[in-house]
Amino acid sequence: MGKDVIIACDFASAEELFGFLEKFGEKRPYLKIGMELYFKEGQSLVKKLKEKGFKIFLDLKMHDIPNTVRKASKIIGALGVDMTNVHASGGKRMMEEALLGLKEGASEAGLEPPILIAVTQLTSTDERMMNNELLIEKKMEDVVKHYAELAKEAGLAGVVCSPLEAPMVDNMYLLSVTPGIRLLGDSVDDQKRISTPEGARKMGSTYIVVGRSITAADDPVYAYDKCILEFCL
């Protein structure tokens, strides 16, 4: 599995996103499109980006009954994205149906299905909240490991996790997609468990997701190249 840097495109509109991408000239970085941009701009934005040659991680974090997730996944499978995700807390059957839906949609469109990964626990959920509010009275590490095992049993390729959890995920022969990345000297913002791109490489992340360290940099292309140099080479 090729290592890569994925830019989290947390922009309010397609116009803002294309203004940002202009700076990259002929470069075609891997992009993460999340709910905000997708709900605003829909499939047409994704298709436009694919036509221009960008790889897309469609970060919609699906979580619903298995039948609904299968039908929704079929639509995403036909869209031609490279990666997408579901919540592991939806259960093994839901993840299996998501995988089937993606394969059906892709096959009908004559495409390869996207890589499917699972969200284990959101980084906004800490152990206390998980224990007291969600009533999952376990250690965070054990819950992440259990959800990663469920994802593996369902046939998924990997999980979204903190770079600090990447070694455990690597040991399970799953790929890891890790947000919470900052270049040295950058603001930590609201992230808690962070790493540099170099640290993530050493911990065995497969993909790093980098938002503000690139999108809010004075020179985003320089910051992106620095991430590639530290993480991929």
Ligand code: C5P
């Ligand atoms: O700007 P920053 O690098 O913090 O952005 C990280 C991106 O990764 C955001 O799009 C955020 O929603 C996403 N993400 C995360 N933690 C997760 C899952 C996704 O930070 N567990």
